Amino acid sequence: MLIIKGLKARVEDKQILNGIDLTINPGEVHAIMGPNGSGKSTLAHVLSGRPGYEITGGEVTLDGKDLLSLSPEDRARAGVFLAFQYPVEIPGVNNTYFLKAALNAIRKSKGEEELDAIDFLELVKAKLKPLKMDELMLQRAVNEGFSGGEKKKNEILQMAVLEPKLGILDETDSGLDIDALKVVADGVNALRGKNRSFLVVTHYQRLLDYIVPDQVHVLAGGKIIKTGGKELALELEEKGYGWLTGEKVKA
Amino acid sequence: MTPKTQEPSVEKVTSEEYKYGFVTDIEADSAPPGLNEDIIRFISHKKKEPQFLLEWRLKAYRQWLKMKTPEWAYVQYPPIDYQDIIYYSAPKAGPKSLDEVDPEILKTFEKLGVPMEERAMLAGVAVDAVFDSVSVGTTFKKKLGEMGVIFCSFSEAVHEHPELIEQYLGSVVPYNDNFYAALNSAVFTDGSFCYIPKGVRCPMELSTYFRINAAKTGQFERTLLIADEDAYVSYLEGCTAPMRDENQLHAAVVELVALKGAEIKYSTVQNWYPGDKDGKGGIYNFVTKRGACRGDSSKISWTQVETGSAITWKYPSCILQGDNSVGEFYSVAVVNNMQQADTGTKMIHLGKNTKSTIVSKGISAGKGQNTYRGLVRIQPAAENAHNYTQCDSLLMGDKCGAHTVPYIEVKNNTAKVGHEASTSKIGEDQIFYCQQRGLSKEDAVNLIVNGFCKEVFRKLPMEFAVEAQKLLSVSLEGSVG
Numbered sequence: 001m002l003i004i005k006g007l008k009a010r011v012e013d014k015q016i017l018n019g020i021d022l023t024i025n026p027g028e029v030h031a032i033m034g035p036n037g038s039g040k041s042t043l044a045h046v047l048s049g050r051p052g053y054e055i056t057g058g059e060v061t062l063d064g065k066d067l068l069s070l071s072p073e074d075r076a077r078a079g080v081f082l083a084f085q086y087p088v089e090i091p092g093v094n095n096t097y098f099l100k101a102a103l104n105a106i107r108k109s110k111g112e113e114e115l116d117a118i119d120f121l122e123l124v125k126a127k128l129k130p131l132k133m134d135e136l137m138l139q140r141a142v143n144e145g146f147s148g149g150e151k152k153k154n155e156i157l158q159m160a161v162l163e164p165k166l167g168i169l170d171e172t173d174s175g176l177d178i179d180a181l182k183v184v185a186d187g188v189n190a191l192r193g194k195n196r197s198f199l200v201v202t203h204y205q206r207l208l209d210y211i212v213p214d215q216v217h218v219l220a221g222g223k224i225i226k227t228g229g230k231e232l233a234l235e236l237e238e239k240g241y242g243w244l245t246g247e248k249v250k251a
Numbered sequence: 252m253t254p255k256t257q258e259p260s261v262e263k264v265t266s267e268e269y270k271y272g273f274v275t276d277i278e279a280d281s282a283p284p285g286l287n288e289d290i291i292r293f294i295s296h297k298k299k300e301p302q303f304l305l306e307w308r309l310k311a312y313r314q315w316l317k318m319k320t321p322e323w324a325y326v327q328y329p330p331i332d333y334q335d336i337i338y339y340s341a342p343k344a345g346p347k348s349l350d351e352v353d354p355e356i357l358k359t360f361e362k363l364g365v366p367m368e369e370r371a372m373l374a375g376v377a378v379d380a381v382f383d384s385v386s387v388g389t390t391f392k393k394k395l396g397e398m399g400v401i402f403c404s405f406s407e408a409v410h411e412h413p414e415l416i417e418q419y420l421g422s423v424v425p426y427n428d429n430f431y432a433a434l435n436s437a438v439f440t441d442g443s444f445c446y447i448p449k450g451v452r453c454p455m456e457l458s459t460y461f462r463i464n465a466a467k468t469g470q471f472e473r474t475l476l477i478a479d480e481d482a483y484v485s486y487l488e489g490c491t492a493p494m495r496d497e498n499q500l501h502a503a504v505v506e507l508v509a510l511k512g513a514e515i516k517y518s519t520v521q522n523w524y525p526g527d528k529d530g531k532g533g534i535y536n537f538v539t540k541r542g543a544c545r546g547d548s549s550k551i552s553w554t555q556v557e558t559g560s561a562i563t564w565k566y567p568s569c570i571l572q573g574d575n576s577v578g579e580f581y582s583v584a585v586v587n588n589m590q591q592a593d594t595g596t597k598m599i600h601l602g603k604n605t606k607s608t609i610v611s612k613g614i615s616a617g618k619g620q621n622t623y624r625g626l627v628r629i630q631p632a633a634e635n636a637h638n639y640t641q642c643d644s645l646l647m648g649d650k651c652g653a654h655t656v657p658y659i660e661v662k663n664n665t666a667k668v669g670h671e672a673s674t675s676k677i678g679e680d681q682i683f684y685c686q687q688r689g690l691s692k693e694d695a696v697n698l699i700v701n702g703f704c705k706e707v708f709r710k711l712p713m714e715f716a717v718e719a720q721k722l723l724s725v726s727l728e729g730s731v732g
Contacts, residue, residue: 048687051679072686081687088684092702101698102688109689141702158688 001026001197002166007058008222009046016042018222019058024166027194031208031233032201034219035241040201041085043219044170047199048082049075062166076102077109079165083155083172090142095154098142099124099161106162127160131187149180156187167191168199173207185210205237220245281340286333288312291437294339298406298440301413304420311426311436318430324593325622325654326562328535331500338438338471395455399448402457405473408444415446419477423506423543423570431502431564432539435471439504442472447482447513456712458487474505478513480546485516487715499524501560502537511546511573516554518711519567520719523559525726528617530589533561540567541597544576544605552579553596554710556719558726561590566624568597571605571633578607581707583719585726586619586651595625595656600633600666609640612704614723615651616730622654629666636666644674645703647696647730697724 007020016039024030034040046053047060049072060067067075090098104114115123128135131153143151152172159167169188173181188198188211200211208216208230216232217224218241226232226244236244282293291312295305320330395402401412409416426436447453478484501523509515517540526533536559542551553567569578580596598607613621627638644653655672677699685695701708701720708716 050683050687071692072683073689073691076687076689084684084687088678088680090681090684090699090702092705093698098685098688098698101694102685102690105689105691105694162688 003061005059008056009053010056016222024197028214029198031213031216032219038219039222040219041170044168044201048080077106081159081164081167083169085171087143087151087155089144091144093142095140095142096138130190131157132183148175152184156184166197170201173202205233208233218244281337284335284337290338308437311433314427315433315437320430324564326591326593328562398451400453401446403444405442405444423541424504424539431537432504435502435504439471439473442474445476447478447484449479450481453484456485456487470501472503477508478515480510481512483514488519500535505540507542507551509544509549509551512548514550516552519555521557521559522722525559525590526561528588535562536560537564543570545572547573548575549573550577554581557584558722563592563594565594566596570599572601574602575604576602580609581710583612583704583707585614586621587726587730588617590619593622595623597626600629600636603634605633606637610706611642612707613644613653615653616647616727618650620652624656626658628660629663631662633663634665638668640670642672646676
């Protein structure tokens with residue numbers, strides 16, 4: 001499914017990723033943990049095609065397709081979804097309208113028929129319920145005036161509607177209280193399936209109590225320095241990152 | 252960790268050729284270039300005008316000679332040689348019905364998508380089409396006539412309803428109001444006239460399409476719209492022009508009069524040729540638009556979407572004379588490449604409990620300069636006057652400019668005046684967010700810009716709103732690289 005080989009990337013003159021190797025099979029959930037500045041979010045951004053990064057080596061394929069040569073929208077259409085750490089506000093643009101435009105752009109690229117407003121509304125309302133989101137949120141402008149929790153739920157709603165092959169969660173737990181965290185995690189878990197994989201980028205083990213990963217990778221200095229099962233997260237929670245990196249970095 | 256994103260590259264300039272750039276070949280019956288009293292007499296004679304109108308024109312001309320070009324606006328252009336302009340040109344034959352209209356002209360309208368003939372009927376729009384300063388066709392006249400609505404060319408109104416012209420012409424924008432209004436008063440050739448009688452709600456949206464055609468012909472339209480007591484009318488004005496290398500001057504005057512309890516809704520979508528990416532060619536649009544809420548509880552609402560012209564100098568205003576009268580101004584002004592716009596409104600509160608709302612959305616891209624200039628004046632007699640002003644600017648790229656120049660004069664301490672302003676840059680993060688959800692970059696920009704303009708688009712009649720959105724996407728194509 002997702003295969004990353006020797007991925008290197010930099011921002012301006014600063015090398016951030018120094019050769020990442022990672023394979024995620026269909027249906028698997030992989031967590032990326034690591035200290036601040038280790039390159040976690042950069043990895044999420046590079047995979048989704050955010051501008052501002054220069055790829056200096058390696059390759060990434062999704063179902064055999066070369067991801068790095070695609071524009072951000074073509075990656076999205078190929079099934080990559082990034083749940084943003086800081087979801088962006090788009091004033092004046094109706095949340096439903098935005099989501100419908102996105103879904104139809106993706107459907108169109110696959111040669112599928114576009115959904116009309118009525119069918120779409122039915123679809124989105126069904127996806128709303130498990131997220132305990134108020135229908136009124138659909139009437140508001142995209143993320144405008146949303147609380148931190150509402151923004152993150154909105155990201156998960158978008159993911160539920162767009163049904164990606166690969167969901168990348170970039171520190172989705174940041175700024176969430178425990179109740180919101182549970183709702184978000186439940187939303188993600190409901191989307192788990194044999195054809196959908198997740199890359200969960202997080203600083204804390206807490207999220208992984210609710211979204212239980214198949215594998216945990218520790219990123220430091222732009223490289224994966226340790227890989228293990230879900231118990232690795234617990235170990236990190238207890239010991240911090242210092243014992244792995246040899247630096248005095250605490251989680 | 253704090254990943255940095257690069258500044259958006261905005262070097263890419265619009266590659267979209269002006270869509271409506273074609274010229275109709277019509278033999279014009281023109282006056283020689285230049286302006287003097289003889290030319291004015293020639294125009295007046297050609298149009299078989301009554302004496303009072305000729306005298307009014309001459310008065311305006313003599314005043315104009317003493318006036319200077321206004322220089323306070325934030326726009327720059329080379330001096331205009333007014334002796335190099337042709338002030339009168341008209342198609343030779345005077346068609347009386349659509350059948351007599353030159354097929355070339357009809358074809359031009361077709362290219363522009365003007366709903367005429369059956370299309371007019373289907374669209375439910377009455378069209379008073381202005382072509383090179385002279386009206387060539389008026390539809391729906393009969394139906395409107397049955398309700399007592401007069402909707403015709405200005406020239407026709409001069410002959411058929413001289414008493415209304417004499418009573419109202421220049422009553423809102425006097426002949427000596429400003430340099431361009433004085434020039435217009437002296438040399439205007441045609442335009443539209445509309446009168447809605449007492450208590451009549453005009454059953455359809457009235458629409459005029461303007462189009463500048465003959466080379467070097469300045470266009471000086473005159474529009475006069477009167478809504479009698481408790482009448483209602485919604486008027487649409489939309490413009491396109493063919494591609495030209497020489498700058499074309501356009502100095503129109505629009506006067507609106509709303510009597511007691513009347514309401515006028517005046518919507519404009521303006522798409523004149525803005526010049527090429529280096530600013531060559533393009534229309535100079537120096538327009539005076541003003542409405543008088545003369546009677547109590549009357550209302551005038553201006554909505555404009557300005558995407559065209561090399562230079563826009565335009566301040567649709569309201570004089571709130573009647574008690575409880577309401578003035579509104581909703582505007583979207585877009586500048587791209589080398590375009591310059593200095594636009595806004597004036598709300599003059601004279602009556603008690605008068606209320607005005609101003610919502611201005613300026614979008615600047617390329618090397619465009621966009622200025623909002625607005626005056627809110629509360630006169631001493633205007634007890635309990637209210638004004639709310641909101642000015643938002645959106646910048647695309649780092650070579651454009653947005654300027655806000657609000658003037659507020661309050662001479663009655665019961666007034667409530669509110670002003671809000673914001674300037675924001677279209678964010679690379681907003682665009683990326685949309686792209687990450689599967690939208691193309693162009694679609695992302697359109698979505699963000701349309702969201703920004705939503706409050707104004709909501710005020711436009713439905714089909715106009717759709718047109719305006721399309722226009723915006725064409726105007727801004729390629730402006731984010």
